[in-house]
Amino acid sequence: MSTASWPAAVAPPTGPRFRWPAGFGTRFAICIDTEEEFDWNAAFDRQATAVTAIRALPAMHRRFADRGVPLTYLTDYPVASTPEAADTIARLLEDGVSAVGAHLHPWVTPPHEEVVSRPHSFAGNLSPALEGAKLDALGAAIEAGFGRLPRMFRAGRYGMGPSTLGLLAERGYVIDSSMRSGFCYTGEGGPDFRHVGNHAFRAGPGGALLELPLTTVWLGAMRAGGAALYDLFDRLPRGRGVASRLGLLDRIALTPEEMPLAEALRAIDRAVADGVELLNFSFHSPTIVPGMTPYVRNAEDLARFYAWWDAVLDRLDHHGVRPASEADLVAAATTAPLAVAA
16 A cells, blocks of 8 residues: 555555464553654754653663563654663563653754744654655664664654655554544644544555554544544534533543543553454553653652553453563564555
8 A cells, every 4th residue: 555645635545454473362461662852842953852751761661571561662853862861771671571752843843844843843844855864863762772773653743644654664664653543733733534444454565564543542422423523522612521411422542641541541442342453552651750741840740641551551460461572573574464555
């Protein structure tokens, strides 16, 4: 399937539901956007490249390791190119099950040829040549820092574009996880994922990549209406809030960032009941340091963050949902047959 024909700022194509290998079962993955710190309320800044939050990763990593949960660190250029940060993560990978992938923030990744702007924060809005050059710089930094080229990718701000999947395939990537099911970023010049479901599918030229959408679950009496109904409620005064309070419709992404625990647990129950075979969780690495993102502002918020994960992991265990490492996902992607080229 080729993506070269879909215009920027609209919907990328999807494909038939991926058939996971026999015995894969229902699994979950935790892929962390491992990135620099910046002011989320300010304009994008090419000079904002500090990565001090990486020092907090070992304590966080131990919590998941104690539960037998591998992590995939989707690492961006400022992290991979900073020796202290890369060394910190490299030591975490010594557990033998965690891994690094790639995460592209174009405004802090060379070559710096574009004007820094909100539309250009979506790498898919750059020319294919410049997007490819930034992917090359990122891949080289990861190879230098970790001794291997990345196989899994997520676009920063979910900012994939018409050329992204083809560029990834050319560079040997196996998995993309840039599509955020049920969300739309066209108001900022980004892509529209409202039509994307939670099931994995083949994507890119000839289905060369396995697309793992970030899991988003619709809850409520009107959940079948999904994104279209959610948008309709948004056009009404306080419509989404009213719909949520009345139990009509909620959009729950599998992330501890802004997603209350009770709703997250219900979303896990629903995803398992819906037969979603890979529940794809995410969060941003600076969130584990109070004050660096809007999601964890103080010590109490951080305690709630970890309590969220404890309860979520308990619920997954209750359902018999096992963790999947990056190696598990790559093995599944590379043993299953490719799609027929469109």
